[in-house]
Amino acid sequence: MLQCYPQAELFATIDFLSARDRERLGGRPIATTFLQRAPGARTKFWNYLPITALAVETHDVGDAEMVISSSHAFAKGVVTRADQLHVSYVYSPMRYAWDLHHQYLRDYRLDRGVKGMLARLMFHRLRAWDRQTPNNVDFFMAISKHVRDRVWRTYRRPAKVIYPPVRTHELAVQSHKDDFYVTVSRLVSYKRADIMIEAFRAMPSRKLVVIGDGPELAALRARCPANVELKGWQPDEVVREHLRAARAFIFAAHEDFGISPVEAQACGTPVIAYGAGGSLETVRGAAGGARPTGLFFHEQTAASLQRAVEAFEASRADFDPQVCREWSEQFSEARFLHEFAQATQRAWSQWQRDPRTLESALTDS
Template sequence: MSATLLNDNIAPTQMNQNRTALVHEWLTDWGGSESVLAEISRCFLRPDLFALIDFLPGEARARINHGRLTTTFIQSLPFARSHFWYYLGLMPLAVESLDLRDYELIVSSNHAVAKGVLTNAEQLHLSYVHSPMRYAWDLHHEYLADYGIDRGLRGWLARLMFHRLRHWDRQTASNVDLYIANSHNVARRIWRTYRRRAWVIPPPADLDRFSIAAAKDDYYVVVSRLVSYKRVDLIVRAFGLMPEQKLLVIGDGPELDNLKKMSGTNIEFLGRRQDGEVAEYLARAKALVFAANEDFGITPVEAQAAGTPVVAYGQGGALETVIDATRSANGTGVFFTRQTPDALSETIHLHEHTLAAISPEDCRRNAQRFSAQLFHERFTSLRDRACTAWEYTRQRPGSFESAVFDE
């Protein structure tokens, strides 16, 4: 397909504005995927919104530009608000129950089951993937251990459920016409899991929340949900080897009590804080410490938006958001290469002067690559490109994806 044809402003633009459905898994707390959903919604004229459940406070949901909101039968099940995870085995059935027959363009926001909505041959389905279902694939064993269902009869039942979820997840991969990944890291995982190519559009960061502080304080900071795969335990143990260094931990979660038990007097747990407080703590920190192997990881971007460098585990999304100061004059952080307390403490000892020399302006400049404005421009451009390619290839089965990627 020629570049001229792909740039033609033809009928599909009308299609995606007026008959668009957004599909999201669950609306409970406001997090990174909800921020992406909100930004995607602004690329359309009040699209209808579908979700398995909706328990968002009104002021939070108002941040999403949507028309009619539809949920599934899980909304009415006992304890759906507080324990919706118990219904994970029912979620494929629930998402397939959503009736999307009236829509020409469907955009799913997926990290679990949203991509599995049923579509027909006349509908274009774009799926923005935050991650393939990590608890069924990459984090399967960690998830079982975290929830205490890795042994006995409960363990066998859980493994059977996830076995079926993996089959369903792969079978529904073909429901999607075009995958959009939040990072090259996730694009590789999409290929490994589904054998499908993905267009990469990084998620938006709310850069306006952050500003550079006039001076730094003498502490490192962690901002994270306190769950096992975030590896905050590794950070706490590393700072146990550095009693002269102060660490502030912002966030809460099931690991909190265990982390407190293993921490020394140089580590302070601040719990969950308001956005403005988090921004201030980030701006005044010597560095953010980030030990997870994340799909993308928005927190390192936010730290850099506040002018603060990052000490990160050198795998996953951090490699796409942090510039290595040991290799670049405009670096924004340093990496440790082994996910161990010793490796992290050694990295901080070796590179404390490197971190102090990193320019806050360089950090802020790097974070601007992930602005909401750029996300909007990239997403709307791909949307129009995909819709035009869809119109052009409707009579040529199998050629759509090639038309988008290989004009």
């Protein structure tokens, strides 16, 4: 986004970026909120969830003609004037308040008792705020058709789909594949690393490599069979080596988009994915006549995944590394830059002509 608008000012709720990440943003100054100075904001930001909406609303963006919010939860709530165009690029309506609400309560042990009642009250208020703030957005974009549908269901607003940028140009195809499967994921419950481990426990002759860190790492390691290797966090080059060499990439989460499967395909590696959410857009199955870049399993269970791996083994000749690579290019960084710049420029032109017709003129049917 900043490449499209290099002179834009940058606002964030908090800023604890590493030097490497700050360099990616060109070292530009970042305006933060009062939460930047709150005790424990770096490591326990979750504790400030009840006042994060208030923090975002303190940003003064009054000097801008166009405001672009990059929002997975709160950023779209920034306060703008009636004469400012507000474009919001949405990664998802806040999942812990809507689709994954009950799962989050269970994962954080907030589904019962006094703490549970207080948590439910907080989320109730967050949902009310989340339903109100879309009125201050003039044009929604969504990272996938799946998220576009969730934006409509949650906010009753249309959204234009622009897939997020994947750095496919930094990834190389490897045609020769080794004898292991791989997944790259933050180890939290909804990523479902547990069913991957159980599926490969039932297939002791096949090897799975799990790359990533997270709160479930210790528990998963305790139940890990000999043919599953938990490598924890790894640097980018190690991740890329495994993506290039793996027989297939395993993806068991119900995600809004999912960048890792696209990266795997950019390396010429097919994907075995749970057939729901963004995976249905980022992976091409066997239906439709074109050569597949992966296949799906349709129940989020170890048994279903096991059957999918066995089906993949029986049809490996159907998967071509170069076909996987070509499919991944539709999610490239260059494509995002073109589509995002075009969409925001068209929005600005339509806004100046007639703000009332902006959404109908620009969003997908």
